[in-house]
Amino acid sequence: MEILLNKVTFTYGEKKILDEINLSVRKQEHVGILGSSGGGKSTLLKIIAGLYEITEGTCIVSGCQDLDSIRKQVAVVMQNTSLFPMSIRDNITCGHSMSEERISKAVEAAQLESWIDSLPEGIDSYVGERGGKVSGGQAQRIAIARAIAKDAPIILLDEPTSALDDETAKAVMLALENLTKGKTVVHVTHRVETLWDCDCIYDLRGGKLYDTKSKSSI
Ligand SMILES: Nc1ncnc2c1ncn2[C@@H]1O[C@H](COP(=O)(O)OP(=O)(O)O)[C@@H](O)[C@H]1O
Ligand SMILES: [Mg+2]
Known part of the structure; x- marks a missing residue:
């Protein structure tokens, strides 16, 4: 199993958010x-992303349990991406050294090529404070390019198109298809219609995960 959660319970203060969650995801499965x-x-996704320490249960991602190792195995695209006040290039590489070929492949797959080509400074254009110079759809596609360039085996999606209008969401969906091809994917959302190619779908209710078909908790 690429992702294995066993009896994961998570609380914020006194408030129990996740209650003995079990989840197993095979390599290249889309859940x-x-x-x-x-x-x-979002809390569940952040646990799988290695962003939160859990107090009860176990979370094993690509065989790793320590948070630093888990973070190397996953790439995340959230609902609202806050870009760094740097160039598009730096927002994609996050300061890691990468070949031009790797960067341009990510730009192309994230459907950013024609927009970047239209900018006077191209990929070295500055995105502004908190990405203020780019639209929501462009910011999401930059986040997708970053995830593609990271080339992690596991992709975690948290409502990546829900803040966008339908037309913009379509372009972002194409980029997401390119990002998720051949990867292990966990996609959380409140809208079933955005789950375009899942092998299985679970419901999260009352802190428990349910199989949508059998209605029993897993
Ligand atoms: N950092 C936090 N501190 C305290 N409570 C939080 C925090 N983040 C989320 N919550 C609470 O936990 C619950 C679940 O939040 P979240 O995981 O964001 O749900 P979802 O993504 O399904 O909307 C909500 O009641 C939210 O208010
Ligand atoms: Mg959320």
């Missing part, structure tokens, strides 16, 4: 997790 707002979807 969707549906749930209403406030149900704990």
Whole structure:
């Protein structure tokens, strides 16, 4: 199993958000997790991303349990990407040295090529404070290019198109298809229609995960 959660319980202060969650995801499997707002979807994804220390249960990602190692195995695209006040290039590489070929492949797959070509300074254009000079769709595609360039085996998506209008969301979906091809994917959302190619879909309700078909908790 590429991702294995066993009896993971998570609380913010006194408030129990996740209650003995079990989840197993095979290599290259695409899993969707549906749930209403406030149900704990982002919290669950952040645990799988190695951003939160869990107090109960185990979370094993690509065979790793320590947070630093887990973070190297995953690339995350969130709902609202805050870009760094740097160039598009630096936002994609995050300061890691990468070949031009790797960067341009990521730009192309993230559907950013024609927009970047239209900018006077191209990929070295500055995105502004908190990405203020780019639209929401462009910011999401930069985040997708960053995830593609990282080339991690596991892709975690947290409502990556929900802040976008339909037309913009379509272009971002194409980029997401390129990002997720051949990867292990966990995609959390409150909208079932955004789960376009999942092998299985679970519901997150009351801190528990349910199989959408059998209705029993897993
Ligand atoms: N850092 C935090 N500190 C305290 N409570 C939080 C924090 N983050 C989220 N919560 C609470 O945890 C619950 C689940 O949040 P979240 O995982 O963001 O749900 P979802 O992504 O499904 O909307 C919500 O009630 C939210 O208010
Ligand atoms: Mg959320």
